[in-house]
Amino acid sequence: MANMNLDSIDLKLLAELQADGRITNVELATKVGLTAPPCLRRMRALEQSGTIKSYHADIDAASLGYTITVFAMVSLKSQAEDDLKAFEQHVRALPDVRECHMLNGEIDFILKIVARDLQSFQEFLTSKLTSAPNVNSVKTSLTIRTAKDEPGVPIPAV
Known part of the structure; x- marks a missing residue:
């Protein structure tokens, strides 16, 4: 079950990842105002909670x-x-x-x-x-x- 207690940083992370699933952790951290280690921890937590289900390419x-x-x-x-x-x-x-x-x-x-x-x-x-x-x-x-x-x-x- 997805975690519904998302803060503004989580929402920014999700928006950036949904727009570009190939973004590097360093780029993502910069865009959401974090350093790389806490950004990666938040991403992993979103994955483990099931909020982020997968990453994939959108094929024509x-x-x-x-x-x-x-x-x-x-x-x-x-x-x-x-x-x-x-x-x-x-x-x-x-x-x-x-x-x-x-x-x-x-x-x-x-x-x-x-x-x-x-x-x-x-x-x-x-x-x-x-x-x-x-x-x-x-x-x-x-x-x-x-x-x-x-x-x-x-x-x-x-």
């Missing part, structure tokens, strides 16, 4: 040939906990599924899927998604363009 999908992004709304036949977990386990094993969120309401899950082209998406849809156990229906929408793709969360300015 098209540069690797993934030209299509699709959102799929999945309804299951059963919403029993074991069936929900089984579906989640199934999609975790599918590399084309980049995000999976359980929803309330008519739709049980929304998935963000990347594909190289329409044909590969169609093959994925029929062989991996609609044929999965307990899947009742899948409604898909292909993205036309992305107006905003902001990673992370809003961090209050201090």
